Amino acid sequence: MTSRREPRLADAAEIAAEQGLTPARISGLYTERAENAAGVPFPEVADMRGRARLWDHAKVTEWFAHRQPARLRKHTPPARDPQDLLNAAEASRFLGYKxxxxxxxxxxxxxxxxxxxxVVEELGTADNPYRRQQWRVQTLLDWMATRPGRGKHAGAQRTAPALPDVPVDGDPDELLGATQAAALLKFKSVNSFSSSLSQGNLPLLETPDALTENGGRRRWTRRRILEQAAQRGSGK
Structure with missing residues (x-):
């Protein structure tokens, strides 16, 4: 029987630092049972450290991924050339995230x-390589116009994009992305697949078989995904 990885736990201070909020606000989101744009309430406490509440870090990160604060709905990005390239930190600020x-x-x-x-640039040295990822301003503006939660009130239902039909009898060594993996594993959405993967519920997929050149997105062979599907079906 495959053992499940223990989830990473985080307190209000750690979550607040990551999300650009205060620990008091994190506690408030929990006590208010605040909902994100998908209508999902703030995660339940997973454990306690003395009097400090601890949450499953992956579940909280997933919750915030679908939360658009009022300040973001009102955020107007600075005027930039649509072809300007921004790195991840610059893109975060451009989109209004603290x-x-x-x-x-x-x-x-x-x-x-x-x-x-x-654009993805391979930089550094052979001993210390690193990758710089950049997004065009127009790409970010297009995403802002369609990102989850835009223009919706908390509690409103959002329909996830339909997953594609992915044949199980294709080339077993073909590399598939997250959307195709989610479909083969019968998840309702790519986000639910991502959440399950980050929580350690898909141990055979924790290490990808390849990364794309454009952005380093994870890819798995159809064979590995189907092995994971069989394991899920057997309850192991």
Whole structure:
């Protein structure tokens, strides 16, 4: 039987630092049972450290990915050339997020939620390589116009995009992305797949088989995805 990875826990101070809020506001979101744009209430407490509440970090991150504060609905990005390129921190600020790592979090933890970068540069040295991802201003403006929660009140229902029909009998070594994996695993949306993956519920997919050149998006073989589907079906 495959053991499940213990979830990472975070207190109000850690969550507040990541989201650009105060610890008191995080506690308030919990006690108010605040809902995000998808109508999902703030996650329940997972554990306690003394008198401090601890939450499942992945669940809280997922919740914030679908929350658009009033200040973001009112945010007007600065005038820029639509072809200007912005890195992740600059893109976060351009979109109105207080947390400069917000775009990085979207890309890393929520595949399919945020657009792929327009330019990816391989930098550094052979011993210390790193990748710089950049988005055109027009790409960010297009996403702002359609991002989840825009123009909706808390509690409003949002219909997730339909997942594609993905054949199970295709090339077993074909590399598939998160949307196709979600379909094969019979998730209702790519976001629910992303959440389950980040919580350690899909152990066979924790290490991807490949990364795309354009943005480093994770890819898995059809064989591995179907093995994970079989494991889920057996309850192991």
């Amino acid at each position: 947390n400069p790592n917000q775009v990085t979090t979207f890309v890393r933890d929520h595949p399919g939620y945020f657009p792929d970068p327009d």
